[in-house]
Structure formats: C-alpha cells, structure tokens
Amino acid sequence: MTKKIAIIGASGYTGAELIRLIATHPGMEIAALAANSKAGQSMASVYPHLRHLGLPDLVTVDQIDFDQIDLAFCALPHKTSQEVIRDLPKTLKIVDLSADFRLRDPAEYEKWYGNAHAAAEMQGEAVYGLTEFYRTEIAAARLVAGTGCNAATGQFTIRPLIEAGVIDLDEIILDMKCAVSGAGRSLKENLLHAELSEGYNAYAVGGTHRHLGEFDQEFSKLAGRDVKVQFTPHLMPANRGILCTAYLKGEAQAIHAALQNAYADEPFIVVLPFGETPSTHHIRGSNFVHIGVTGDRIGGRAIVVSALDNLCKGSSGQAIQNANLMLGLPETEGLMMAPLFP
Structure with missing residues (x-):
C-alpha cells in the first residue's frame, strides 16, 4: 500500500528536493504540503520546475489532517522545527531535517x-x-533527526577509520568546500550573485561551525574518549555538492582497506580505487557518496577525499532513506537515480 506523506516546510530547497525524489517513489504519495509563509499558493508558482506533478496546494500546518498521514518530513529551520514537531500527534512518524534533535544533550544544543x-x-x-550506522534504531523509531550535510560528509569519511583504529584521533583535519544551497533559500547579502560568484571564502573559522557539535558527539561516542577535529568549511560558487578533504595521520593503504571493508555492502557508498579522488560532478543530484584515498609525500600520513550532494544524500535523500526504513519499505526505493552529468 502506498504511504501518504506530508512535507512541512515545502517551499525551501530541501522541501523541493523531497518532492523531486518522492515524485518517482513507488511507495510514497505526497498527500499534503505545508509552508505557512506561502500558504494558498500552488507549488508551480513557488517552484515552476515541479509544475508537471499535479501537487496539492500549499497550506498551513494546522490545515493538515495528520490522521490521514503515514509519515511527515519536517524541513523547517532549527528552533521553528522543534516548536512545530512538539505539537504534532504523538503517534505520527517524523523525519526532521533541521538541527533540532541531532544533539542528544539539550545543553549542547543550547551551546x-x-x-x-x-x-x-x-x-x-x-x-x-x-542511516548506514543507525539502521536498526531508525527502523524502529518514531522520530528521526537528519544529520547536518557537513556532518554527514565528515562522518562517512572518518567513522570507519575510528572503528578500525587506523588513524591518530588527535590529528584529524577536515577541510570542506560547500555549495551555496546549503545556506537555504532565504535572501542573504553574501549569497547574491555579485557577492558570491568568482570568489571563494572560508567561514565559521576557528571551530565555531554548528556541525562540530555532531562531530564531537558522534566521534567521541564511537571512540570512547573525547575526539575533537579541526574543521573549516569554505563557501564555493556552486549550487550543489560538498567536497571534504581529510588530512590524517595513519597508513594510507590501511585507511583505504578500512573504508573498503566498512562500505563493501553499502548501496550508496562508493570507495574508489586507491589513488583516485572524487569530484562533486560525479555525485550531483544523487544519493551516492564517493570516497577516495591517497598517500601523502610525508610518510605515515594520508589524504581522504569524499563527495556528496548536500541536498540529496546530505539532507533530503538521506531523509527518504530513513523514511523507507521507518515505513518498512526497501531502503533504496526511490533513490537509485544516476547522478546528473555534466
């Protein structure tokens, strides 16, 4: 039986990406779309590229009959999301794409x-x-907190290496290049074309980026000790994609073998042959992650490069992957589309 889906926050980039993916999903049907600021409008007027889908018009959250909904995606900004989810029916399955439920300690969230x-x-x-590391828990969950897109990219790169014990936990540097869609659809001066194009800049420098909370939480839990990484994101003038370059202390061949072993049966994670590195071009518009490993000229050091689409595997695609598990559907259903190239 087709599962009825509601998307709350359908007018943002992740909301539109959810619609794009669910439109060809054989097990899901979009039954309600909410966007309070654009309630009463058609999706065609908000996103003309979706006009062929015959979608329901946008409504306010309180206009949705959640008794008729099997699962809701909440694609709202942090703070707003928790306030909305708090008032939803307690039996409703929810995948939240915001940051509001990612950090287990409320004090860390406030920090x-x-x-x-x-x-x-x-x-x-x-x-x-x-998904790849919490499958069993996700399948049994009512509320799932989607990861940050940078946090997902870094964790796909590093988690298997912590588990295998092949890197120095005090020597982890994550350098990420992030596409502009990760900042959302709201108007911001620094994201205007004249401000962003032909340039490239670091931001949240010195350990202030919020996704560090997820790295601290997940890596420390996995290692059984405090693990703090150096992480600097850079804004690149591209619409989609994250490229993570990790500088690590460890033997490169052992690192490559650990990643191959960890992801051998994963449908969406591709570990490239040793010495090859990926491009954001190779995963654009898809739910795939590409990871490459190479040695460094300095002995005992390695460089691991990973790429994913921040709107798909980093957010909406990951959310659907989780929803598939929660609804008892095949995990890969609706997500095996090939990347867009060029």
Whole structure:
C-alpha cells in the first residue's frame, strides 16, 4: 500500500528536493504540503520546475489532517522545527531535517544554537539519522533527526577509520568546500550573485561551525574518549555538492582497506580505487557518496577525499532513506537515480 506523506516546510530547497525524489517513489504519495509563509499558493508558482506533478496546494500546518498521514518530513529551520514537531500527534512518524534533535544533550544544543530547546522531553526518543550506522534504531523509531550535510560528509569519511583504529584521533583535519544551497533559500547579502560568484571564502573559522557539535558527539561516542577535529568549511560558487578533504595521520593503504571493508555492502557508498579522488560532478543530484584515498609525500600520513550532494544524500535523500526504513519499505526505493552529468 502506498504511504501518504506530508512535507512541512515545502517551499525551501530541501522541501523541493523531497518532492523531486518522492515524485518517482513507488511507495510514497505526497498527500499534503505545508509552508505557512506561502500558504494558498500552488507549488508551480513557488517552484515552476515541479509544475508537471499535479501537487496539492500549499497550506498551513494546522490545515493538515495528520490522521490521514503515514509519515511527515519536517524541513523547517532549527528552533521553528522543534516548536512545530512538539505539537504534532504523538503517534505520527517524523523525519526532521533541521538541527533540532541531532544533539542528544539539550545543553549542547543550547551551546551550539543559542537557544534553549523547546521540546527537550522528546530528545530521548529521537534517533540520529545517519542511516548506514543507525539502521536498526531508525527502523524502529518514531522520530528521526537528519544529520547536518557537513556532518554527514565528515562522518562517512572518518567513522570507519575510528572503528578500525587506523588513524591518530588527535590529528584529524577536515577541510570542506560547500555549495551555496546549503545556506537555504532565504535572501542573504553574501549569497547574491555579485557577492558570491568568482570568489571563494572560508567561514565559521576557528571551530565555531554548528556541525562540530555532531562531530564531537558522534566521534567521541564511537571512540570512547573525547575526539575533537579541526574543521573549516569554505563557501564555493556552486549550487550543489560538498567536497571534504581529510588530512590524517595513519597508513594510507590501511585507511583505504578500512573504508573498503566498512562500505563493501553499502548501496550508496562508493570507495574508489586507491589513488583516485572524487569530484562533486560525479555525485550531483544523487544519493551516492564517493570516497577516495591517497598517500601523502610525508610518510605515515594520508589524504581522504569524499563527495556528496548536500541536498540529496546530505539532507533530503538521506531523509527518504530513513523514511523507507521507518515505513518498512526497501531502503533504496526511490533513490537509485544516476547522478546528473555534466
């Protein structure tokens, strides 16, 4: 039976990406679309590229009959998301794409996001949505917290290496190049074409990026000790994609073998032959992650480069992968499309 889906926050980039993916998903049907600021409008007027789909018009959240919904995706900004989810039916399955339920400790959430958690009582039931590492918990969950796109990219790169014990945990540097869509659709001066194009800049320098909270939480839990990475994101003038270059202390061939072993049966994670590195061109518009390993001229050091699409595998594609598990559908259903190239 086709599962009925609601998307809350359908007018943002991740909302539009959810619609694009669900449109050809054989097990899901979009039954309701909410976007309070654009309620009453058609999706065709908000996103003309979706006009052929015959989608329901946008409504406010309180206009949705959730008794008729099997699962809701919440694609709202942090802080707003927790306030909306808190008031949804307690039996409704939810995949949240915001940051609001990613950090298990409400104090850590307040530290990184600057406001007290408005639904801290729900934090205990939220499952961290990095699908490849939390499958069993996700399948049984009612509320799943999608990861940050940078956090997902870094974790696909590093988690297997911590588990295999092949890197120095005090020597992890993550340098990420991030496409502009990761900043969302709202108007920002620094994202205007004249401000962004033909340039390239670091931001959140010195350990202030919020996704560091996820790295601290997940890597430390995995290692059984505090693990703090150096992480600097850079804004690149591209619409989609994240390219992560990790500088690590460890034997390159052992690192490559650990990644191959970890991802041998994963449908969306591709470990390239040793010495090859990926491009964001190779994963654009898809749910795939490409990871490459090469040695460094300095002995005992390695460089690992990984690429994913921030709107798909880094957000909406990952959310659908999680929803498939929660609804008892095949995990890869609706997600095996090939990347767009060129």
